[in-house]
Amino acid sequence: AQSVAQPEDQVNVAEGNPLTVKCTYSVSGNPYLFWYVQYPNRGLQFLLKYITGDNLVKGSYGFEAEFNKSQTSFHLKKPSALVSDSALYFCAVRDILAGGGNKLTFGTGTQLKVEL
Amino acid sequence: NAGVMQNPRHLVRRRGQEARLRCSPMKGHSHVYWYRQLPEEGLKFMVYLQKENIIDESGMPKERFSAEFPKEGPSILRIQQVVRGDSAAYFCASSPRPLAGGSEQYFGPGTRLTVT
Numbered sequence: 001a002q003s004v005a006q007p008e009d010q011v012n013v014a015e016g017n018p019l020t021v022k023c024t025y026s027v028s029g030n031p032y033l034f035w036y037v038q039y040p041n042r043g044l045q046f047l048l049k050y051i052t053g054d055n056l057v058k059g060s061y062g063f064e065a066e067f068n069k070s071q072t073s074f075h076l077k078k079p080s081a082l083v084s085d086s087a088l089y090f091c092a093v094r095d096i097l098a099g100g101g102n103k104l105t106f107g108t109g110t111q112l113k114v115e116l
Numbered sequence: 117n118a119g120v121m122q123n124p125r126h127l128v129r130r131r132g133q134e135a136r137l138r139c140s141p142m143k144g145h146s147h148v149y150w151y152r153q154l155p156e157e158g159l160k161f162m163v164y165l166q167k168e169n170i171i172d173e174s175g176m177p178k179e180r181f182s183a184e185f186p187k188e189g190p191s192i193l194r195i196q197q198v199v200r201g202d203s204a205a206y207f208c209a210s211s212p213r214p215l216a217g218g219s220e221q222y223f224g225p226g227t228r229l230t231v232t
Contacts, residue, residue: 034220043120043207043223044159051218090158094215101216102172103149103161 006107023091032094120224141210
């Protein structure tokens, strides 16, 4: 089955410190991986994606993610966290086994809390 | 460029009534996806549509749920004879090309359905 796992329900970090939100995947073939952020009572906002190419992907709001094939991971990172980064973060993978490969399978989400 | 529009944002229905959720994709996007987010859970894929066609409905419950994306007008997710278990946030997403082609999906703000 195509799946992603986000092992941490919550991550706490002090403002100005680097942050990492973890994601591991299990897919057949080459993965298409995505990160989204959800603020309270809002929809999901696209941050970045890995399809092919460089393993380090840069996205919106200073976020980046590193694709690691040997560890089947796609961790989200930011060098210096802001209080405004506090939100719910979802990792997602394209499910290639169903319907022509046009659906996303999401992780359960990681709540990021950035404190002063 | 306006984002994905969904209405209503909040919908309250009594058990047995019908719920109609509308989604207008971003301009130029002909691919629409519906997801459901149950309390304390991640997003689950429901259906993928292109103009006038249902491409993948593998995530739709077999009964009471239907979706359409007519040539003119918004995509509609219809839930007949709602039950309390249908209470959730329903998100629509759109993309300019299919996910299989590497295109990310852009999400609307969601419709929060409450069944009383």
